[in-house]
Amino acid sequence: MPLVRVVLADLGIRPADVLRVAGLPADLFTRDEALLPARQYYALFEALDQLVGDRDLAVAIADKLSPEVFDPPIFAALCSPNLQVAAERIAVHKRLLGPLRLRVTTDTDGLEIEIIWPAGDPVTPALSRFEAAFWVALARLGTRTHVVPQRVILPSPTPQAEALETWCRARIERGDTTLVRFSILDAHRPFLTANAGMWNFFEPELRRRLNDLGEDASLGAKVRAALIELLPAGSGTTQGVAKHLGISTRTLQRRLGEAGTTFQKVLADLREELAHHYLTQSSLSLTEIAFLLGYDNANSFHRAFNQWTGRTPLGVREAAG
Numbered sequence: 001m002p003l004v005r006v007v008l009a010d011l012g013i014r015p016a017d018v019l020r021v022a023g024l025p026a027d028l029f030t031r032d033e034a035l036l037p038a039r040q041y042y043a044l045f046e047a048l049d050q051l052v053g054d055r056d057l058a059v060a061i062a063d064k065l066s067p068e069v070f071d072p073p074i075f076a077a078l079c080s081p082n083l084q085v086a087a088e089r090i091a092v093h094k095r096l097l098g099p100l101r102l103r104v105t106t107d108t109d110g111l112e113i114e115i116i117w118p119a120g121d122p123v124t125p126a127l128s129r130f131e132a133a134f135w136v137a138l139a140r141l142g143t144r145t146h147v148v149p150q151r152v153i154l155p156s157p158t159p160q161a162e163a164l165e166t167w168c169r170a171r172i173e174r175g176d177t178t179l180v181r182f183s184i185l186d187a188h189r190p191f192l193t194a195n196a197g198m199w200n201f202f203e204p205e206l207r208r209r210l211n212d213l214g215e216d217a218s219l220g221a222k223v224r225a226a227l228i229e230l231l232p233a234g235s236g237t238t239q240g241v242a243k244h245l246g247i248s249t250r251t252l253q254r255r256l257g258e259a260g261t262t263f264q265k266v267l268a269d270l271r272e273e274l275a276h277h278y279l280t281q282s283s284l285s286l287t288e289i290a291f292l293l294g295y296d297n298a299n300s301f302h303r304a305f306n307q308w309t310g311r312t313p314l315g316v317r318e319a320a321g
Contacts, residue, residue, distance in 0.1 A: 005029050010064040013051050022047035038099040038117075042124040049126035056163035058129035062137040063167075073097055074138070076202035079195040083139050084111050084187045084281070088273070089199075092225045093206050100131070106276065108319060110150055111187035115178040128154050128178045129164050135180045136168050142191035151181035188281060203229075219255050223266050228274075231294035238263050272308045275301070279313055280320035286313055 008015050008029075015029045022043040024036075036044065049057045073093040080086035084106060091102040101116035115131045117123050132152050139147040149168055153175040154161060161172045207225055226244045230236045235244075241263070242249040256263055271293050278289045290301035305313050 007061060007064060011048075011052060011060055013048065017051055018044065018047045021050055036099070039121050041098050042121060042127060045124045045127040045130065049124070056129070056167075057126045058133040059163050059167045061130055062133040065134070065137045065141060073206055076199055076206060077138065078142055078191065078193040079199040079202070080142075080191055081194045081196075082188050082191055082281070083142065083182060084277070086138065086142065086191070087111065087113050087135075088277070092221055092228075095221060096206065106184075106187065106280075108184065110181050110184050112179060112181045117178070123155065123178075125154075125156050128156070129161060131178055132180050133164060133167065135182075139182060139186060139189075142193050143186075143189045144192050145186075145189060147182065147186045147189070149180050150183050151179070153177055153179040219252075219259055220261060220266055223252075223256070223263065224270050227267060227270050231271075231274075232292050234294055236267065236294040268304075268308065271304070275305055275308075275313070276316065279317045289313070 005015065008018065016026070018024075019026055019028055022040070024040055024044065045057070052060055073090060073096050076093075077086035077090050080089055084104075087102065087104045090097075091104050094100055094102050099118050103112075103114040103116055105112045105114075113135050115128070132154060136147065136149055139145075139149075149170045151173065152164075152168055152170050153173045155176060155178060156174070165172050207229070222245055223241055226241045227236050230240050230244060235241075238249045238252060242252040245252065247255075253263060256266065274293060275289065278284050278292065284292070286298040286301060290296075290298045293301060295301040295304070302313060305311070305316075309316070
């Protein structure tokens, strides 16, 4: 866990002290990869919050974030063209960073990133604050601009949240979720760190690591990651994805059913998300977008998009300016 070791050094906290307070294995930080269950993951942040002293943990870590301390999924996100694409990429690979999920949504006014916590143990307030601070730090790091979020919601703001408010320059609201909202301008503000070649270098390794998570990983996330790669090649089918993941089509359909979804729903949801992205953030023609989404022609894409949204692709593009 190189990321954690570097952050601890920057914070002036001894790894042995964190592991002792958290009740975690003494060799944890010497492992190349260590994915913790939710209870241990929370315990790690509770210990950090205790040992960081009078400082706010979320702000202390956010101030230390740099490309040098990022794990590959985050470093790869910095290679993205903007914050929205970075969020979408991290959402696919979030499982590599901890037992959390992301819900990324956009509208004509902004981008919302919501943290989906696993059911069971209550969330550590320090971790909730850190997740919010992380996205602001990523936006600022990628754009080299002092991005200010439009909205920050935490499930249980504490007195320490005042430090986060000052750092974010945004009032912290109390709600039933952990959510950060950015303006559409900031969501689309170009990342100066963008590097398509570097993303192409990282993506296969991230996909391999995601596949290695096995049965405990979200199959839906695996299917989405596979479809992003396979759709332009015309292989975004149950057979193509099953082959890509190394399982049978029957197993793929059965496991998606057990997760409460279907292959067609995952495919349609991803196509709709990608379509909005291409229409509002690129100058690609409808024929090119249809190709990237795995359609034979622009007319097929036009019909599908109208069925999803009740709008036309060109209408959405014109509305986005």
